[in-house]
Amino acid sequence: MEVFDIISPLFVALIxxxxxxxxxxxxxxxxxxxxxxxxxxxxxxxxxxxxGLALLLGLYVGGISGGLVPAIxxxxxxxxxxxxxxxxxxxxxxxxxxxKALRLGIIASLFxxxxxxxxxxFFAPPLADFAIQFSYVEKFLIILFAMTVMAxxxxxxxxxxxSGFLGIFLSLVGVYDTSDGGNGxxxxxPPGMEDMLFSGFSLLPVLxxxxxxxxxxxxxxxxxxxxxxxxxxxxGSQSSFSFSLLRGQVWNLIRSSGIGTFVGILxxxxxxxxxxxxxxxxxxxxxxPETFGKGEPAGxxxxxxxxxxxxxxxLVPLLSLGIPGDSTTALxxxxxxxxxxxxxxxxxxxxxxxxxAMILAMLIANLAMFVVMYYAIRYLALVVTVxxxxxxxxxxxxxxxxxxxxxxGIMFDVWTLLIFGxxxxxxxxxxxxxxxxxxxFILGPSAEIYFVKSLESFGDLTIFFTKSWIAILLWALIxxxxxxxxxxxxxxxxxxxxxT
Amino acid sequence: MDGxxxxxxxxxxxxxxxxxxxxxxxxxxxxxxxIVHRRAISGAGxxxxxxxxDMDKPRFFGTIGLTLVYFLAxxxxxxxxxxxxxxxxxxxxxxxxxxxxxxxxxxxxxxVLPVAVTALVGPASVWxxxxxxxxxxxx
Numbered sequence: 001m002e003v004f005d006i007i008s009p010l011f012v013a014l015i016x017x018x019x020x021x022x023x024x025x026x027x028x029x030x031x032x033x034x035x036x037x038x039x040x041x042x043x044x045x046x047x048x049x050x051x052g053l054a055l056l057l058g059l060y061v062g063g064i065s066g067g068l069v070p071a072i073x074x075x076x077x078x079x080x081x082x083x084x085x086x087x088x089x090x091x092x093x094x095x096x097x098x099x100k101a102l103r104l105g106i107i108a109s110l111f112x113x114x115x116x117x118x119x120x121x122f123f124a125p126p127l128a129d130f131a132i133q134f135s136y137v138e139k140f141l142i143i144l145f146a147m148t149v150m151a152x153x154x155x156x157x158x159x160x161x162x163s164g165f166l167g168i169f170l171s172l173v174g175v176y177d178t179s180d181g182g183n184g185x186x187x188x189x190p191p192g193m194e195d196m197l198f199s200g201f202s203l204l205p206v207l208x209x210x211x212x213x214x215x216x217x218x219x220x221x222x223x224x225x226x227x228x229x230x231x232x233x234x235x236g237s238q239s240s241f242s243f244s245l246l247r248g249q250v251w252n253l254i255r256s257s258g259i260g261t262f263v264g265i266l267x268x269x270x271x272x273x274x275x276x277x278x279x280x281x282x283x284x285x286x287x288x289p290e291t292f293g294k295g296e297p298a299g300x301x302x303x304x305x306x307x308x309x310x311x312x313x314x315l316v317p318l319l320s321l322g323i324p325g326d327s328t329t330a331l332x333x334x335x336x337x338x339x340x341x342x343x344x345x346x347x348x349x350x351x352x353x354x355x356x357a358m359i360l361a362m363l364i365a366n367l368a369m370f371v372v373m374y375y376a377i378r379y380l381a382l383v384v385t386v387x388x389x390x391x392x393x394x395x396x397x398x399x400x401x402x403x404x405x406x407x408x409g410i411m412f413d414v415w416t417l418l419i420f421g422x423x424x425x426x427x428x429x430x431x432x433x434x435x436x437x438x439x440x441f442i443l444g445p446s447a448e449i450y451f452v453k454s455l456e457s458f459g460d461l462t463i464f465f466t467k468s469w470i471a472i473l474l475w476a477l478i479x480x481x482x483x484x485x486x487x488x489x490x491x492x493x494x495x496x497x498x499x500t
Numbered sequence: 501m502d503g504x505x506x507x508x509x510x511x512x513x514x515x516x517x518x519x520x521x522x523x524x525x526x527x528x529x530x531x532x533x534x535i536v537h538r539r540a541i542s543g544a545g546x547x548x549x550x551x552x553x554d555m556d557k558p559r560f561f562g563t564i565g566l567t568l569v570y571f572l573a574x575x576x577x578x579x580x581x582x583x584x585x586x587x588x589x590x591x592x593x594x595x596x597x598x599x600x601x602x603x604x605x606x607x608x609x610x611x612v613l614p615v616a617v618t619a620l621v622g623p624a625s626v627w628x629x630x631x632x633x634x635x636x637x638x639x
Contacts, residue, residue, distance in 0.1 A: 165525050401636075
């Protein structure tokens with residue numbers, strides 16, 4: 001199938017619709033790109049893989065970009081990844097430069113998105129070709145590496161690792177599937193629940209619960225804080241936008257997009273780390289670091305190009321290794337699973353048309369995001385006023401549909417959604433880390449297969465160190481990641497002591 | 501020395517290897533957390549009391565309660581009209597209305613009206629889209 005057979009008016013319309021809905025989700029504080037993808041996932045059943053991905057990728061790009069609207073206008077990040085946009089965006093709004101700040105953010109988002117798309121297009125296929133050579137041993141080590149990277153950027157390394165392993169443990173509940181080379185025996189199932197948990201907890205109800213229901217419970221716990229009224233939104237037009245503002249910022253845009261893309265490639269880290277790293281680098285390299293935090297356009301450019309740089313970067317490990325780069329791309333695995341397609345090193349080679357369609361969808365989504373946001377920014381700004389009492393019940397209902405339809409009508413999947421929604425809420429209170437938990441849950445079954453098959457094939461633990469130079473390289477990366485985590489942890493602690 | 505690293509996997513017990521290792525690691529990590537974060541853990545009671553005190557209990561527990569009732573009712577109601585998705589539709593309308601009203605700060609007729617309209621239009625359109633257009637299974 002050629003790529004031009006895939007591009008139809010429906011394909012383009014779905015990208016546009018996805019982008020607009022994504023922007024709306026991103027623009028409403030409390031809703032995220034991940035939630036947008038989770039809620040709309042059931043729609044992809046009947047759309048087919050390419051059209052389904054068109055919708056989801058539109059939601060992803062729109063969701064990440066939309067977060068800048070409340071960040072700039074209200075000083076509340078619409079999504080966690082737009083946290084640093086508030087630092088300079090909101091001060092600009094207070095100075096009557098809201099429109100200028102929004103347009104700067106939109107341009108930076110487009111730049112970051114296109115930059116990371118180029119990296120995805122050129123980097124994922126060679127990485128996938130390389131990964132084809134990997135045996136069970138290297139695949140297991142990659143998963144181990146992913147776990148350490150996640151822990152490095154968790155608030156607490158120890159708790160991050162614990163959360164990741166807890167995710168792995170819960171993913172092992174159920175049958176050790178013969179289709180994966182297992183022996184077909186059940187494990188970790190409480191007595192009397194064998195029928196319900198035969199296949200374990202389904203991935204998507206778990207994700208929908210963690211990202212959909214948990215967010216609603218969190219808002220309910222806080223008493224559904226009142227949203228803003230239209231009268232509160234002051235977009236300002238005292239100082240009009242001009243492209244001359246971008247003069248001297250090209251290197252900032254390239255560096256920040258590069259940081260965002262790189263962070264995206266590292267599994268499980270997420271947009272907030274991307275934008276924080278990009279922002280702090282922009283401040284470090286700026287000639288006027290003292291202006292950051294007081295309405296500095298370079299800060300907005302760094303933050304937004306950084307978090308949109310994540311979009312393409314996070315797809316690199318997903319499409320070349322089968323490992324999601326962040327929680328939203330983890331949900332995309334669900335879309336592939338629904339269509340019976342496994343993502344991994346063989347994906348791009350076996351599905352060239354789907355690969356091209358994804359690249360095209362990302363390109364159109366980025367351009368659509370720019371056009372919609374740049375030219376309709378005054379109307380989009382009103383999105384932040386949508387009342388939660390209307391939005392959240394509908395989201396809860398959509399979560400139910402997503403969970404129920406995932407395995408063609410199993411009520412236990414709906415209960416799974418509730419169980420993990422409550423677990424997600426409690427986990428935050430217990431200071432567990434959700435991102436490592438999710439990645440652990442997703443990668444757990446593969447980690448088991450790769451580990452056990454390595455032992456069955458080679459019968460020696462030393463094989464994990466001696467199999468190939470790639471294995472040694474991966475151990476070096478694992479060690480470097482752990483060392484980085486320890487050093488970062490110590491630095492944070494010392495800063496804490498210095499403050500007290 | 502070589503013998504120490506050699507492992508023979510019994511296929512009939514292979515389903516327990518990885519869960520056992522992960523459980524052991526979790527245990528070790530759990531103990532490490534208990535030691536490293538002992539102060540925070542000893543203050544967990546106060547932390548959770550503060551969470552409960554600050555919590556909007558009616559909205560939080562109301563959401564959970566309504567969701568439980570919604571899930572429990574969906575299948576029995578759906579069983580009255582099998583394979584039509586009406587269980588979903590008939591339970592979603594009162595659920596969306598009840599949660600919407602629960603989330604409202606001002607419960608005057610003027611504020612409830614948009615919630616009521618959403619409760620009718622939202623589930624009906626979603627039911628039509630999924631059940632009638634996409635032919636997906638709904639309770």
